[in-house]
Amino acid sequence: MLDYLVLYQSESGNTKKIAASIFSRLPGNSKDLIDIDTDKTIPEANVYFIGFCVHRGSCSMEVSDFLSDLSGKQIALFGTCGMGDSPEYYKDIAGRVSAWIEADNDYLGYFICQGKMPQKVRMKYESMRTNENNDQIDRFIQNFDLALTHPDDLDVEHAKVFVDHMLKKIQL
Incomplete structure (x- = not known):
């Protein structure tokens, strides 16, 4: 053991x-x-x-x-x-x-x-963007970019x- x-x-x-x-x-x-x-x-x-x-x-x-x-x-x-x-x-x-x-x-x-997350996650975030969730999606993308390192x-x-x-x- x-x-x-x-x-x-x-x-x-x-x-x-x-x-x-x-x-x-x-x-x-x-x-x-x-x-x-x-x-x-x-x-x-x-x-x-x-x-x-x-x-x-x-x-x-x-x-x-x-x-x-x-x-x-x-x-x-x-x-x-x-x-x-x-x-x-x-x-x-x-x-x-x-x-x-x-x-x-x-x-x-x-x-x-x-x-870090796969690039497809960032693409998914971008595809989810609407006028109503723009600020939330911006935060998700900012987090994605910070996580890259x-x-x-x-x-x-x-x-x-x-x-x-x-x-x-x-x-x-």
């Missing part, structure tokens, strides 16, 4: 980048980094760092199913989200995703940062600080 498993799902590479930084920060050699979509053989671990890309304020069914199946583990969540840098929104997302964690696990905490170096550093905080809570 591994000490640490960093398991993630990433569609655009955002969550993969954060997963790699989390993995690099974990101590020792009893650890692995696995993409849930490409490797269906998931080893058992004492501590799971589980990453996801946010869709409609939550994680995918694959991630929620995996979380639901864990028992007696220590779990930390991390994710990337296209919508703006909002601690309140990130807390809501973490609450929805952590609801899938069974009570016999030890939920350690979460880290969520902004991530994320996750950035500061996001990666924040992910490493997150790992340091989680390591203080972990009991191996």
Whole structure:
């Protein structure tokens, strides 16, 4: 059994980048980094760092199913989200995703940062523009443009600080 498993799902590479930084920060050699979509053989671990890309304020069914199946583990969540840098929104997302964690696990905490979105999202925003929603669409497009550089170096550093905080809570 591994000490640490960093398991993630990433569609655009955002969550993969954060997963790699989390993995690099974990101590020792009893650890692995696995993409849930490409490797269906998931080893058992004492501590799971589980990453996801946010869709409609939550994680995918694959991630929620995996979380639901864990028992007696220590779990930390991390994710990337296209919508703006909002601690309140990130807390809501973490609450929805952590609801899938069974009570016999030890939920350690979460880290969520902004991530870039595919260009088709900006095109969708532009196609939705009407006279009534012009200001809202402008805000969506502005957020899209700001997200293009994320996750950035500061996001990666924040992910490493997150790992340091989680390591203080972990009991191996």
